[in-house]
Amino acid sequence: MPELPELEALRIRLAPRLEGKLITAATVNPKKGHMLRYPVEHFAHELPARRIVSLTRRGKHLVFGTELGAGGSERWMVINPMLGGRFQIADGSTPVPATEVFTIRAEGKQEMRYLDFRDMGRIYWVTDLGSEVPGWSQLGPEADSVTAMGLEAFRKRLRRFRDELKDLLRNQEFLAGIGNAYSDEILFEARLLPLRRRSSLKPADEEALFAAIPAVLARAVEAILANPNYDESKQDRSFMAVHMKGGKTCPRCGHRISQLGSNREPLNFCRGCQL
Ligand SMILES: [Zn+2]
Known part of the structure; x- marks a missing residue:
């Protein structure tokens, strides 16, 4: 289960590759769509054309801040990988593993895949972190x-x-x-x-x-x-x-x-x- 060090190292590696980038496509594995705490069709439609403005970490959550248009309509994708969640950064030519839950494509042919071999990870797509992500407001200091x-x-x-x-x-x-x-x-x-x-x-x-x-x-x-x-x-x-x-x-x-x-x-x- 990824904890603070794995997620912090991941954030350090991912941030320069994703921050400021426009999301060009999002796809959800139909077999794993039930893991998204938000209807799949919305998730896949709402991510493209958004820009990833920040990549931060809070506890065991990775937090992608996105904006639609400069300074407009903020939304957050929050991932708590739990026991079996992993991330894969690839270009489009790397085969997609069967454990893939969803893939986000960004400018520059960069793909971020979220994989989960236990199907326990939690994925949220929210406008307000404190009220929409369970347990968020109770989190202690880092x-x-x-x-x-x-x-x-x-x-x-x-x-x-x-x-x-x-x-x-x-x-x-x-x-x-x-x-x-x-x-x-x-x-x-x-x-x-x-x-x-x-x-x-x-x-x-x-x-x-x-x-x-x-x-x-x-x-x-x-x-x-x-x-x-x-x-x-x-x-x-x-x-x-x-x-x-x-x-x-x-x-x-x-x-x-x-x-x-x-x-x-x-x-x-x-x-x-x-x-
Ligand atoms: Zn000893």
Whole structure:
């Protein structure tokens, strides 16, 4: 499931190729049209002739701002890829995968395809983000903004929640953008066990968490951008320390990495060096 780093890296790569570009065509795979939270015929008809004026990210959503005519009629396409959503940038000659949900063609023969192999992604085409995208107005601050927030504000925010740390980090009302994979990585970095309660944190633990969140996210964005063969549609996460590494050796202490939960949505941590 793409989380903040994958979507941020994607945004960094896509923005210069799409911002300012006119959409020339939009097509929807008839087998997947049910995934659009807006009638397919409108979606496919309303996108062409619009200009993509901005490409931003909010939590685990990618947000395409569009305008019809200069300064006129703003509309947003919002994509939350959930478990199986991926993006593919291609020119028209690359074969279209069977998992394609829709394709947007822009000036310069650029195609952006949204693929989904679980059919769980959420796609919205709206005029007002806050009232039309479920959960939007409850989203907390961006997870990569905690440094700017400052340690004291972070402590205060933390104390409003009672969850176990793993759930806390995945709670989009606490911070937006972190899911199952990066919560494992952040807790490993902070040396905190995932099932600990927030209330058990000492001031030094809070500080460790405060430092670990932006550090892990920034490193991941860098790792993704540094990989010249990175394929958005495959989502390589081999740079991770513990997530999906159950049974392997901890890179920090040599202990065996633990796993709870299913193989698809595992919770990984090290009992040797996380307390
Ligand atoms: Zn360890």
